[in-house]
Amino acid sequence: MKLYTLGGYNEVGNNMTAVEIRDEIVILDMGYHMEELMDLDEEVEAMPSKLMIKKGIIPDDQAIYTQREKVKGIVIGHGHLDHVGGVAYLAGSYDCPIISSPYTMKIIEQQISENKKETHNKRIVLNQGETYSLTSNITVEFVKVTHSIPDTMLTVLHTPEGRFAYGLDFRLDNSPVLGETADTERLEELGREGIKILVGDSTRAGDRGTSASxxxxxxxxxxxxxxxxxxxxxxxxxxxxxxxxxxxxxxxxxxxxxxxxxxxxxxxxxxxxxxxxxxxxxxxxxxxxxxxxxxxxxxxxxxxxxxxxxxxxxxxxxxxxxxxxxxxxxxxxxxxxxxxxxxxxxxxxxxxxxxxxxxxxxxxxxxxxxxxFDIHASGHGHREDLRTLINLLKPEIMIPGHGDIHKLAEHATLAQEEGYVLNKNLFICENGNVMDF
Ligand SMILES: [Zn+2]
The missing domain is CATH 3.40.50.10710 (Metallo-hydrolase/oxidoreductase)
Incomplete structure (x- = not known):
């Protein structure tokens, strides 16, 4: 299993990760780097994708683009712009379906129509708890988690080389106002079935306790x-x-x-x-x-x-x-x-x-x-939420994502508390890394 950390490992936002299994690639997220986007709103709609990449507004997908015939699917876990913003600019270059939950797909459609880019990818809407057989080797599963936008899913790729779990973004809200709680039963079951790699949400890894309900x-x-x-x-x-x-x-x-x-x-x-x-x-x-x-x-x-x-x-x-x-x-x-x-x-x-x-x-x-001020709870799990996810999924390998080096390091220290060893089964990545597991 080969992991490409394309974006979101040097910063919060700009999220894009790819996984390669037996010459087949799945892309997870194509997001904006919101900080770079600020004050560019109107110019962006007319901006070519290459310039967007150069300016750091969307992730650099060159490492995958050069082998694009291997790409079998683009999976988007939720509708925040730092996860979907790049779809209108990048997805059209790949001859494969876009897979997302119902609300996320509506946001993607809106983005594509606003940015007027050619995006003819087939759309596949997957509900919580459902699986989709992408190829004979790869099945995509959506597990319901809570966040701060409807229909947020933790993605699991079932492959002959093990299961890959992508947990951006997530929190565990035991008393949500909309929709159900995270499907911790299924997460625990997946932990028993065996997870090879978990990419986890480091945004709030430095915040103690749990995110308020x-x-x-x-x-x-x-x-x-x-x-x-x-x-x-x-x-x-x-x-x-x-x-x-x-x-x-x-x-x-x-x-x-x-x-x-x-x-x-x-x-x-x-x-x-x-x-x-x-x-x-x-x-x-x-x-x-x-x-x-x-x-x-x-x-x-x-x-x-x-x-x-x-x-x-x-x-x-x-x-x-x-x-x-x-x-x-x-x-x-x-x-x-x-x-x-x-x-x-x-x-x-x-x-x-x-x-x-x-x-x-x-x-x-x-x-x-x-x-x-501050009548608010973060949509990102705090330290104890992240610990719970690690304990439910029990991944063999832990990869902190969604943050700069400080946030990734906070998440890594938490993983160390749970017994992971840096550079053995816990890795701090940067944008552009390719790792073989
Ligand atoms: Zn989010």
Whole structure:
């Protein structure tokens, strides 16, 4: 079994891994490097794939491209852009199917149509718990795990040379608000059947304990809204647009007390496919995406500002987001002293994000808004979640993924605590490594 660590081993994002078994290759994920993508949004749609690779926006697939006749499938585990963003640019070069879960496939279709690239690969939608026989040697299995976007799957490749498990991204939420808990029974069973290699999610390997459950975040949101609704002020919540579970919680705890507006393009892009699959009920929610719609809706809200709950984009302080424009007093709806802005998110800790968030908070405070932070749990398993996964799957070989050297090293120290030995059955890889096992 040959492992190609193409992207996501020097950074968070840019994810792409490939596995070769008896002259057949399976690609796992083709993601954006979000940090490199920032502020390039409009240029990117017209950018050729080679330039995207050169700029480090998508992974360098050269090592696989040169032997592309061996590639039998592209498997995408979930719909976050750091896992699917590159599909529209890279997948079309391979004569093989794209395999993903229902919600992920909708995001992939959206990406392909937006980026207007030729992508004629056959699409295969695989549900949780299902398997797909890709070739006589390779069967793909999707095991349900929890994360922060619907339909996240841990991928297992069953091959004559052993089972390969790809656990990006994942956490173990025992009380999710949407969908089921992770299928730990199947994970344990796979551990008994034998896993040769596990690529694990190192994003939060340095955080102690476990990631808080989504239902506990829903309780915090309920408590917060109960409190702020006592005042007759405007209330704004911002969160990740792809976090359908969180948006569902917001609707639940609002419980029709206020009218709800979802404002911002990405909110529409992620919630519409989720509602088509029955993951969120958007009845009664007013949604505004493009600037004309946004202005019209804000005008309406301004007249009855304490009757509305505004959910908008911009939790990272992104320049063109709705919250940023609100902070610059850019709409007919005006934030004023005593209004509440709730961040149901955490700042993704990059230098750019920190700087953008600083400016955003400063400007919101200038308008007199009260800011509430960090009503949020990470979608990435903390140290004890990662330990549980290792103990369930008991892989022969452990490969930390999804992080820079510091995060991979944190994950490696955890694996060492579980008995793995560095460079014997535990390996810290870099982008572009090829390893034979
Ligand atoms: Zn993710």
């Amino acid at each position: 989504e239902s506990s975040i829903r309780d915090q949101l309920r408590f917060k809204l109960d409190h702020v609704y006592r005042e007759n002020s405007a209330v704004v919540i911002t969160t990740f647009s792809s976090h359908i579970e969180r948006l569902k919680s917001i609707l639940e705890v609002n419980n029709n007390r206020r009218k709800v507006a979802f404002i911002g393009r990405s909110l529409k892009d992620y919630t519409f496919p989720a509602s088509e699959l029955g993951y969120i009920n958007l009845n009664g929610v007013e949604i505004a995406s493009y600037s004309g719609e946004v202005n019209k809706l804000f005008k309406k809200i301004q007249k009855n500002r304490d009757h509305w709950l505004i959910v908008c984009t911009g939790n990272q302080g992104e320049d063109r987001s709705v919250l940023n424009r609100l902070s610059r007093d850019d709409y007919e709806f005006k934030l004023q002293t005593g209004d509440h802005v709730i961040f149901s998110s955490s700042t993704i800790p990059t230098a750019v994000n920190r700087a953008e968030r600083y400016k955003l908070e400063r400007d919101l405070k200038k308008l007199g808004a009260k800011l509430h």
